[in-house]
Amino acid sequence: MIRLSRQATQRIAFWLISLIAGLVIASILLIVGLVIVQGSGAIGWEFATGFPREGMKEGGILPAIVGTLLLTIGTAIFSVPIGVGAAVYLAEYSEDNALTRTIRIAIINLAGIPSVVYGLFGLGLFVLFLKFGTSILAGSLTLGIMTLPVIISTSEQALRAVPHSFRVVSVSLGATHWQTIRRIVLPQALPGVLTGVILGLERAAGETAPILFTVAAFFLPRLPQSVFDQTMALPYHLFVISTQVPGMPIRIQYGTALVLLAFVLSMNLIATLIRRHYRERRQW
Amino acid sequence: MMTDPTVPEYKIRIENFSIRYSDGVESLRGISLDLYACQINVLFGPAGGGKSTLLRALNRLNDLVDVEEQSGRVLLDGVDISAAGVDVVALRRRVGMVFARPVPLPMTIRQNLFYGPQLAGMRAASSLERLLEQSLRQAALWDEVKDRLDEPAVALSGGQQQRLCLARTLMLEPEVILLDEPTSGLDPISTAKVESSLQELKGRYTIAVIPHSVQQAARVADWAAFFLQGELIEHGPGTALFTNPQDERTEDYVTGRFG
Ligand SMILES: Nc1ncnc2c1ncn2[C@@H]1O[C@H](COP(=O)(O)OP(=O)(O)OP(=O)(O)O)[C@@H](O)[C@H]1O
Ligand SMILES: [Mg+2]
Numbered sequence: 001m002i003r004l005s006r007q008a009t010q011r012i013a014f015w016l017i018s019l020i021a022g023l024v025i026a027s028i029l030l031i032v033g034l035v036i037v038q039g040s041g042a043i044g045w046e047f048a049t050g051f052p053r054e055g056m057k058e059g060g061i062l063p064a065i066v067g068t069l070l071l072t073i074g075t076a077i078f079s080v081p082i083g084v085g086a087a088v089y090l091a092e093y094s095e096d097n098a099l100t101r102t103i104r105i106a107i108i109n110l111a112g113i114p115s116v117v118y119g120l121f122g123l124g125l126f127v128l129f130l131k132f133g134t135s136i137l138a139g140s141l142t143l144g145i146m147t148l149p150v151i152i153s154t155s156e157q158a159l160r161a162v163p164h165s166f167r168v169v170s171v172s173l174g175a176t177h178w179q180t181i182r183r184i185v186l187p188q189a190l191p192g193v194l195t196g197v198i199l200g201l202e203r204a205a206g207e208t209a210p211i212l213f214t215v216a217a218f219f220l221p222r223l224p225q226s227v228f229d230q231t232m233a234l235p236y237h238l239f240v241i242s243t244q245v246p247g248m249p250i251r252i253q254y255g256t257a258l259v260l261l262a263f264v265l266s267m268n269l270i271a272t273l274i275r276r277h278y279r280e281r282r283q284w
Numbered sequence: 285m286m287t288d289p290t291v292p293e294y295k296i297r298i299e300n301f302s303i304r305y306s307d308g309v310e311s312l313r314g315i316s317l318d319l320y321a322c323q324i325n326v327l328f329g330p331a332g333g334g335k336s337t338l339l340r341a342l343n344r345l346n347d348l349v350d351v352e353e354q355s356g357r358v359l360l361d362g363v364d365i366s367a368a369g370v371d372v373v374a375l376r377r378r379v380g381m382v383f384a385r386p387v388p389l390p391m392t393i394r395q396n397l398f399y400g401p402q403l404a405g406m407r408a409a410s411s412l413e414r415l416l417e418q419s420l421r422q423a424a425l426w427d428e429v430k431d432r433l434d435e436p437a438v439a440l441s442g443g444q445q446q447r448l449c450l451a452r453t454l455m456l457e458p459e460v461i462l463l464d465e466p467t468s469g470l471d472p473i474s475t476a477k478v479e480s481s482l483q484e485l486k487g488r489y490t491i492a493v494i495p496h497s498v499q500q501a502a503r504v505a506d507w508a509a510f511f512l513q514g515e516l517i518e519h520g521p522g523t524a525l526f527t528n529p530q531d532e533r534t535e536d537y538v539t540g541r542f543g
Pocket of ligand 2: 337
């Protein structure tokens with residue numbers, strides 16, 4: 001075996017790591033670039049505000065855009081209060097005992113469940129058992145449950161990262177535990193919590209399997225009127241026009257992908273901006 | 285002892301007080317000690333003697349720590365504050381605390397100072413501002429920060445931060461002030477400022493302080509209590525205790541033979 005000098009090992013390691021990083025960046029650029037090049041031709045006023053026409057081969061994707069927006073909002077309504085509340089409980093109130101250890105294991109396992117299983121679960125519980133039907137309500141609840149683990153674990157980490165000394169000082173100044181959480185811990189943890197929330201919602205916005213059986217419609221001639229209506233949604237629409245409709249113009253497929261990508265990436269951008277904003281204002 | 289005219293009036297009476305942490309160590313064993321009003325009461329001794337533990341028992345900050353077992357009583361104005369059911373929030377407003385490392389809350393200087401009184405329900409801007417100036421003057425910080433009250437508190441130097449923490453405690457208008465090595469990280473000039481603040485404050489407050497050195501203990505103590513491995517070895521007037529200790533272990537410590 002050849003023995004390399006330390007400097008040589010270091011150089012090789014550096015090149016390997018750079019290569020890997022380069023591959024990651026290259027594949028992102030490739031995907032985004034491909035979608036932009038192929039899809040930007042479709043983008044236009046009618047595409048964003050019109051309904052699909054001619055067997056979806058013409059027209060716009062407004063109902064899918066609106067549907068994904070509604071589902072994301074619905075998901076947030078369910079998962080943010082419950083997720084952040086659970087994180088506060090775990091980080092601030094729970095003791096280390098069998099119950100909380102079980103909760104933690106449950107959360108970790110929930111995060112690992114394939115999304116199609118959430119879809120089946122939502123079908124069984126919300127659509128059939130609770131009789132919500134295939135509806136925005138059932139879909140939002142299903143996506144909400146799928147999103148919970150991310151929100152809970154990132155929020156809990158953010159809460160725990162707030163220095164213990166702040167809590168001791170706050171309590172020593174006559175604050176109750178809850179006042180300390182409200183006025184010191186939560187504001188300090190907010191950027192981390194928001195990052196977790198947005199990461200979770202981003203995943204929810206892009207998933208197809210959980211909405212497949214619970215809310216998504218192949219085609220609807222009008223926008224949903226209530227939470228008990230079905231809706232079209234971007235990821236499912238993309239799936240449909242890529243696999244279920246023969247002779248679909250590629251421009252429309254990539255245009256839809258581009259809108260979905262833009263939606264998710266702009267959420268990412270918002271998360272980054274929030275983090276930057278708070279980092280600059282951080283006072284410790 | 286109660287009839288001895290040279291012994292001042294006590295504010296806090298600790299009776300046969302013991303604490304054991306969940307790691308099994310008995311950190312305080314059968315402590316009985318009076319802390320006097322309008323005096324600087326010094327608790328000193330080598331590391332791990334239980335001084336901080338005792339101080340935290342006086343405003344129930346030990347509630348935040350893993351205490352396994354506790355016995356005995358701590359009387360504040362004759363009322364046992366170590367019992368269950370005590371209003372700890374009200375207690376902590378009466379018994380304020382300054383920590384070894386200054387911890388400004390992540391907000392402005394003014395917000396730091398208003399934090400306690402606002403939680404206590406003080407709303408009127410005029411009373412808050414009056415209290416703010418008075419507290420900052422008492423902590424010898426007014427001149428240095430009066431023009432920058434809306435800057436982040438972390439922008440202050442370490443010594444200024446510590447005086448801010450003292451002022452923040454004074455904002456509670458407490459009856460007792462506990463200080464756990466308040467000058468341990470400070471330069472001599474800042475240390476002198478804090479010490480002279482204490483001398484002025486003792487006229488109105490009961491002060492219990494853990495000094496960071498024997499020299500400081502001897503400098504500031506009206507009364508001094510020497511702690512060794514969870515036991516109270518000796519308690520007496522500062523001058524007597526430092527010049528003529530009764531117990532051999534106290535003498536060894538104050539003369540620098542160990543510790
Ligand atoms: N939170 C805690 N959990 C477990 N044991 C503790 C805790 N705090 C203190 N102890 C133990 O209690 C004993 C007394 O500690 P304490 O901090 O009261 O001593 P101290 O006299 O203030 O010492 P120092 O001069 O180093 O500050 C030590 O043996 C310490 O290990
Ligand atoms: Mg200590």
